[in-house]
Amino acid sequence: MTPTDDAAATRLLDEYRRAGGNADTIADIGSQRSSAPAAIVLVAEWLAELEDRWPGPETEGRELARLSLVNGLNRKESRKTAAIPALISQFDHAKTTSSRVRWAAGNALYSIPAGKEYFEQLAVIAADRTFGADRQMVVDWLGKSRHPDAAAVAVAQLDDDTVAGHALDALSKLRAQGVSKQVEPFLTSKFPWYRRNAERIIRYDES
Known part of the structure; x- marks a missing residue:
């Protein structure tokens, strides 16, 4: 973990806990059985804006955080929330998103599932x-x-x-x-x- 990774991870965990989430590590965000609405909003915001909130190249730390955030949105509480656009954003060609993160994002969109109002965007993908x-x-x-x-x-x-x-x-x-x-x-x-x-x-x- 780089100093940037450490600072961003600390900030993410602190904000997640204040939003009602229960996590000791970044990986814990993706393994929760359920999430409070405020935590879903917070995770979606972090995922959609990860490059700004966790600046620099896609380090191993940021990739693991990205994957955990994606998995943290893969739950029924994410229906009809900002989680869907955040997950779709992982298929942006401008992002340095890994294959396993994109697959996990697609799996979340399937499992939640995304509503048909997102059909045009998902059909393109x-x-x-x-x-x-x-x-x-x-x-x-x-x-x-x-x-x-x-x-x-x-x-x-x-x-x-x-x-x-x-x-x-x-x-x-x-x-x-x-x-x-x-x-x-x-x-x-x-x-x-x-x-x-x-x-x-x-x-x-x-x-």
């Missing part, structure tokens, strides 16, 4: 292949969004091996219609999960 497997759970989130354009975004990702299974899962959740032709190749996939979802999608499509 789901379709951005430069994010590779980091966007898997964002692609899967399309199935929870119930947005009328979600199926089209998911279908467009079926030829990307890094997210194809998650795209199938989304289409299954959506009970997508008119996609049998695109899904049929997965009926013989070596992955049982792919086969099951393909069968389910085709069954919905033909019903």
Whole structure:
């Protein structure tokens, strides 16, 4: 930990405790079973503004803090709060966010889940292949969004091996219609999960 890391970590923990959080270390922020509304707001603010509040390069300390903040927002109390934009911001290409942090942010957006009012932003992330497997759970989130354009975004990702299974899962959740032709190749996939979802999608499509 650098002196900057130490100072920022101390400030974060102090503010987190004053907001009603219970943590002895930065890692504890991400492992709480539940959080007070004020703590959710505080964690979201820190995550969205981390580069300003914890200046300098992405040190190991700041990356671990970023991951803990992301995990700290992955809870039902984050619904309809500033947590969602803060998590989406981790997919900003201008940030030096690691792959594991982006994946965790996507997983949080799926688990909370983000509301369909964020569909346009999340659809852009789901379709951005430069994010590779980091966007898997964002692609899967399309199935929870119930947005009328979600199926089209998911279908467009079926030829990307890094997210194809998650795209199938989304289409299954959506009970997508008119996609049998695109899904049929997965009926013989070596992955049982792919086969099951393909069968389910085709069954919905033909019903």
